[in-house]
Amino acid sequence: MASHAIVETTHEENYLQYKGRHGGLWSWIFSTDHKRIGILYMIGMFAFFVVAITLGLLMRLEQLTMGPTIMQPSTYNKVFTLHGVIMIFLFIVPGITATFGNFFLPIQIGAKDVAFPRLNLFSWWLYVIGAVTALVAVFTGMADTGWTFYVPYSVRTGTNVTLAVLAAFILGFSSILTGLNFVTTVHRMRAPGMGWFRMPLFVWGLYATAWIQVLATPVVGITLLLIILERTLGIGIFDPALGGDPILYQHLFWIYSHPAVYLMVLPGMGVVSEIIPTFARRNIFGYKAIAYSSVGIALVGTLVWGHHMYTSGQSYTAAVVFSFLTFLVAIPTAIKVFNWVATLYKGSIRVELPLLYAMAFIFHFSIGGFTGLMNAAISVDVHIHDTYFVVGHFHYTMFGGTVFAMFGALYYWLPKMFGRMYGQKIGITAFVLQVIGFNMLYFTMMVMGYMGMPRRYYDHLPQFHDGHIIATVGSWFLVAGLFLMIGNLVWSVFKGAKAEDNPWGGTTLEWQIPSPPPLENFDKIPQVERGPYEHTPVEVSK
Amino acid sequence: MSQHTESVVAHKHPSDFVGAKIGMWLFLFTEVLLFGGLFLLYAVYRAKYPVDFHLAATELDTFIGTVNTLLLLTSSLTVVLSIEALQRGNRKLSIGMLATTILFGLGFMVNKYFEWGHKIEHGLYPGSEKLLSHSQGEITFFQLYYAMTGLHGLHVLVGMAVLGGVLYFIARKPVNKEHMNPTILRRFQGAARLAVISDNGNELGTVARIDEDVRNIDIRISYEHGEKRFDPRNLIKLENSALYWHLVDVIWIFLFPLFYLIT
Numbered sequence: 001m002a003s004h005a006i007v008e009t010t011h012e013e014n015y016l017q018y019k020g021r022h023g024g025l026w027s028w029i030f031s032t033d034h035k036r037i038g039i040l041y042m043i044g045m046f047a048f049f050v051v052a053i054t055l056g057l058l059m060r061l062e063q064l065t066m067g068p069t070i071m072q073p074s075t076y077n078k079v080f081t082l083h084g085v086i087m088i089f090l091f092i093v094p095g096i097t098a099t100f101g102n103f104f105l106p107i108q109i110g111a112k113d114v115a116f117p118r119l120n121l122f123s124w125w126l127y128v129i130g131a132v133t134a135l136v137a138v139f140t141g142m143a144d145t146g147w148t149f150y151v152p153y154s155v156r157t158g159t160n161v162t163l164a165v166l167a168a169f170i171l172g173f174s175s176i177l178t179g180l181n182f183v184t185t186v187h188r189m190r191a192p193g194m195g196w197f198r199m200p201l202f203v204w205g206l207y208a209t210a211w212i213q214v215l216a217t218p219v220v221g222i223t224l225l226l227i228i229l230e231r232t233l234g235i236g237i238f239d240p241a242l243g244g245d246p247i248l249y250q251h252l253f254w255i256y257s258h259p260a261v262y263l264m265v266l267p268g269m270g271v272v273s274e275i276i277p278t279f280a281r282r283n284i285f286g287y288k289a290i291a292y293s294s295v296g297i298a299l300v301g302t303l304v305w306g307h308h309m310y311t312s313g314q315s316y317t318a319a320v321v322f323s324f325l326t327f328l329v330a331i332p333t334a335i336k337v338f339n340w341v342a343t344l345y346k347g348s349i350r351v352e353l354p355l356l357y358a359m360a361f362i363f364h365f366s367i368g369g370f371t372g373l374m375n376a377a378i379s380v381d382v383h384i385h386d387t388y389f390v391v392g393h394f395h396y397t398m399f400g401g402t403v404f405a406m407f408g409a410l411y412y413w414l415p416k417m418f419g420r421m422y423g424q425k426i427g428i429t430a431f432v433l434q435v436i437g438f439n440m441l442y443f444t445m446m447v448m449g450y451m452g453m454p455r456r457y458y459d460h461l462p463q464f465h466d467g468h469i470i471a472t473v474g475s476w477f478l479v480a481g482l483f484l485m486i487g488n489l490v491w492s493v494f495k496g497a498k499a500e501d502n503p504w505g506g507t508t509l510e511w512q513i514p515s516p517p518p519l520e521n522f523d524k525i526p527q528v529e530r531g532p533y534e535h536t537p538v539e540v541s542k
Numbered sequence: 543m544s545q546h547t548e549s550v551v552a553h554k555h556p557s558d559f560v561g562a563k564i565g566m567w568l569f570l571f572t573e574v575l576l577f578g579g580l581f582l583l584y585a586v587y588r589a590k591y592p593v594d595f596h597l598a599a600t601e602l603d604t605f606i607g608t609v610n611t612l613l614l615l616t617s618s619l620t621v622v623l624s625i626e627a628l629q630r631g632n633r634k635l636s637i638g639m640l641a642t643t644i645l646f647g648l649g650f651m652v653n654k655y656f657e658w659g660h661k662i663e664h665g666l667y668p669g670s671e672k673l674l675s676h677s678q679g680e681i682t683f684f685q686l687y688y689a690m691t692g693l694h695g696l697h698v699l700v701g702m703a704v705l706g707g708v709l710y711f712i713a714r715k716p717v718n719k720e721h722m723n724p725t726i727l728r729r730f731q732g733a734a735r736l737a738v739i740s741d742n743g744n745e746l747g748t749v750a751r752i753d754e755d756v757r758n759i760d761i762r763i764s765y766e767h768g769e770k771r772f773d774p775r776n777l778i779k780l781e782n783s784a785l786y787w788h789l790v791d792v793i794w795i796f797l798f799p800l801f802y803l804i805t
Contacts, residue, residue, distance in 0.1 A: 115561045180568035188561040218572040222579035234669030235685045243678030248586060252579055
């Protein structure tokens with residue numbers, strides 16, 4: 001019995017202190033611990049995020065005046081391509097899944113790790129290899145095709161498309177492996193009592209995401225591979241001169257790349273579904289509806305790719321069907337929004353930064369969603385196709401939606417991940433700057449797009465000049481807010497006040513363990529006996 | 543000081559056979575989708591150029607194609623026999639069957655080499671002048687032919703490498719290597735020694751003292767080399783690799799009629 005006493009009094013190491021068989025950097029980059037891998041992804045992704053923000057800032061600066069401002073037209077083409085490639089493939093596709101998903105999926109289902117820890121580490125290494133390939137591509141003549149690599153231009157241009165495409169292929173492979181790891185984890189690693197409808201909604205979001213990663217990514221993989229074959233071996237499967245059809249490329253590309261946008265946003269919706277019940281101190285309204293709607297979005301989202309091609313020459317019938325299916329996506333999305341708002345109704349709301357970001361998510365995503373419906377309507381889309389309206393729309397969903405949810409997740413889980421609290425006042429200042437800057441920038445872009453400002457143009461006509469000034473000034477506010485936030489968070493990780501184990505009164509499993517979590521998450525695998533968001537104990541009436 | 547013993551071996555990666563199978567099936571699913579993109583392209587172009595595809599297919603050597611089909615089908619049989627042998631504890635037969643499988647794969651690749659070499663000799667390869675003088679449909683047929691059988695050939699090579707790796711694992715003297723639970727290790731540092739104790743409490747031998755410098759302990763268990771002994775984890779490795787091999791086989795079964803038999 002003496003041994004038990006020793007066990008209980010020993011202070012358990014948390015995952016940050018654990019040394020392992022290697023010291024220093026090696027104990028991180030060869031660690032199979034899902035928490036460390038999550039943080040590795042976070043470091044890499046935010047480094048690239050800062051690079052891509054800077055590129056975006058430069059693009060806005062170029063549009064401040066008419067004519068050349070700070071760069072040449074060919075540079076501008078490369079800058080927007082690089083901005084897109086980094087933001088999509090290196091930042092937002094791994095996004096919440098690879099960072100918070102890796103860190104919290106096993107903890108939230110009561111497991112010690114993911115199903116295949118070594119494969120998980122391999123995914124991260126593939127991410128690094130893909131990132132390095134992308135960097136090499138940048139310094140050997142960056143592609144100027146836009147992130148979509150449309151043929152025939154991507155096959156004809158003299159810039160280094162091959163390496164950029166190879167980078168996207170490797171990153172896609174990394175994403176597939178994460179997806180199959182997560183699907184297996186959710187099926188096999190849930191703690192006893194953790195039934196499907198006791199899983200936190202973040203896990204549901206990740207589960208739906210993981211399926212999209214598995215189902216959609218291989219198709220873009222083969223498509224990108226064919227571009228490489230066409231450029232290196234002359235196998236011109238999409239080349240009209242050789243009997244090929246470039247529109248087929250667009251089909252295959254969007255078969256992945258449209259589901260990919262749901263792959264980006266579903267984990268963000270999962271985060272919002274975590275934050276709102278915690279800060280409203282209420283069980284979530286419509287748990288099952290939100291869970292099913294995640295799967296619904298994933299399902300319908302795979303059948304709508306044709307709405308990117310209304311003007312590319314697909315049959316009218318196909319366009320009508322794609323338009324209809326696209327409208328259908330609005331239903332599960334709206335179900336989520338209504339349920340979140342209904343959860344807040346009569347809740348004991350505590351306003352903290354994570355909740356503010358969740359609110360900003362709902363606000364931005366609603367605008368992004370409605371403008372998405374405008375894009376889905378064929379007659380409208382023919383006019384606004386390839387204008388700033390589309391650019392504004394997807395920034396509202398991706399940036400205002402997913403990325404704001406990710407910031408919310410950062411604030412929400414920072415105390416758990418590092419055992420430190422963030423600086424509240426600076427955080428709120430940054431939040432206000434971001435929201436003002438974001439809306440100045442992208443709402444103005446949508447208005448300009450509706451008036452006819454085309455996307456990817458180096459220069460603009462005089463009637464758009466005022467709009468461009470407003471948008472560029474907005475980008476300054478936005479970037480100031482972003483850097484203030486990142487600085488604040490980095491400072492908090494090292495110097496912030498010590499955080500409690502459960503500062504928000506959260507009810508999911510990650511809040512039942514110490515902050516930062518111990519190496520193996522749980523001393524004993526927990527027995528789950530209730531749903532994820534039951535805030536008040538059940539009253540027994542006599 | 544009272545002496546107490548604890549089980550120090552932590553299974554950091556517990557073997558979940560069902561989980562491993564799920565993972566493998568999901569991976570196969572992604573492979574099917576990868577080839578699915580190519581089959582989709584084939585379907586579209588076949589519908590667009592039916593006559594040209596028919597003409598171009600006459601240039602392919604049905605005999606070599608048939609031999610290769612037989613080779614791959616038989617190799618699927620031998621890999622299953624290898625699994626069955628290992629399940630019955632017959633390691634030697636399992637290894638033999640696995641080696642045969644790899645040889646069949648090699649035979650397939652050798653055939654492929656001569657087949658492609660023959661075509662390239664005759665100037666039928668992407669971008670060649672002779673091919674470009676053909677009709678657009680025939681060009682497309684040969685581009686798809688090279689892309690699809692090429693990607694498939696790459697998969698055959700990968701499959702052979704994977705099976706070779708499993709063969710090495712099965713042939714190797716079975717060794718279990720375990721990590722000691724690091725949180726438990728922490729308690730022992732500087733004040734303990736590691737011993738091996740049998741069922742009835744007899745100390746079989748002291749291995750080492752654990753002082754402060756020891757950060758990590760691996761425990762290796764080497765089994766006596768016996769005919770029937772194998773590490774059960776090798777079985778799942780073999781089964782999963784065999785699944786992959788079957789997939790490579792199945793893809794060929796579709797490629798064969800689509801390219802060779804549509805004349």
